[in-house]
């Protein structure tokens with residue numbers, strides 16, 4: 001019997017039971033309990049006999065009985081296979097049924113994953129496999145691989161004006177984990193209340209709460225978060241391209257927010273989730289570059305490469321960096337070192353930037369096609385947040401129920417998100433958040449024409 005076969009099977013005979021009956025019962029119980037699942041190959045009769053210390057004839061007979069009762073089916077490579085029988089195993093957890101993919105997926109949070117640079121990623125991975133020392137396969141540094149942190153420190157300084165020593169960077173599994181890590185850090189340091197933007201991604205306050213904090217929603221206007229009257233120990237913001245309104249935190253508000261943070265000794269968490277995609281305007285420097293002791297910066301590859309990589313980074317104020325690394329270690333020891341090295345390679349070789357440039361051109365074309373289709377089919381509706389990112393906001397000033405519009409659009413094959421889905425009680429406004437990342441420019445006119453039919457006449 002091979003090592004990977006059911007060597008845990010133990011024969012415990014009962015009084016008056018023949019050996020054959022005991023073997024048969026033992027196997028039947030294992031099948032009915034769900035331990036030996038349908039399709040599993042059992043040991044050969046010779047292997048089973050040797051393992052249980054019975055004669056081969058006993059094993060063969062037991063198998064024969066179980067086959068006759070329908071517990072075993074035909075043999076694959078001369079070993080019996082467990083049949084599909086009702087088992088007493090706990091029912092399998094119902095699979096979540098995803099709604100069918102719509103004809104036009106204008107979901108706002110996702111990039112076009114089909115643009116993932118597979119060939120370049122593969123060659124970066126091969127390079128790592130060829131050159132990495134064996135130590136690279138050990139547990140990694142909780143902060144992340146030094147070569148990635150160094151590459152990022154250069155890259156973030158150059159492209160976003162972030163001021164970071166590699167020691168201040170912690171590689172995390174998505175901005176999502178960055179928020180978890182910083183949330184725990186805040187809780188440990190006695191923080192209680194965290195201000196967050198209304199509207200915003202629904203998971204942001206849930207994450208803060210899950211880490212022991214009290215999230216408090218503050219509304220956003222055309223200049224970003226309203227800083228006036230902010231009562232909190234920290235604030236979570238998306239200054240470069242507010243999600244989902246697309247507004248940019250204005251100069252005066254940026255200054256006001258940093259002043260607030262200094263006065264209250266508060267931490268600002270800057271979620272810079274889509275800053276790489278900027279079309280009509282020079283990029284605005286990251287807030288972190290203006291006050292690196294007050295701002296923790298989060299960046300991610302979820303928009304630039306793919307959400308599936310789960311590779312992101314937190315640039316943490318110097319005095320909090322060690323504690324952040326301790327928490328990352330507690331969370332999951334470290335992010336996968338091999339993939340980190342591959343990303344470092346991609347950045348250092350210039351391929352990451354080249355890929356972003358190519359993707360930016362693609363997304364710009366899609367955005368332009370979306371804009372012209374909106375002008376044509378929905379000319380009266382105000383559109384906001386078009387200068388950056390992968391989504392924009394179409395306001396619906398005459399519509400109370402934007403959810404109903406989104407439902408009708410879905411029925412017609414167009415998936416968009418209603419603005420109200422992202423609100424948290426302090427903001428009112430009706431609109432559609434439209435992502436253009438995934439829909440080809442040639443399909444945009446039909447998508448928008450169809451969407452227009454979902455709006456009240």
Ligand SMILES: Cc1ncc(COP(=O)(O)O)c(C=O)c1O
Pocket residue numbers: 109110173174175176177201238243271273300301302307312
């Ligand atoms: C506001 C916001 N922050 C961050 C992210 C990225 O999160 P992650 O890096 O965990 O994939 C997204 C992705 O949609 C987002 O919409």
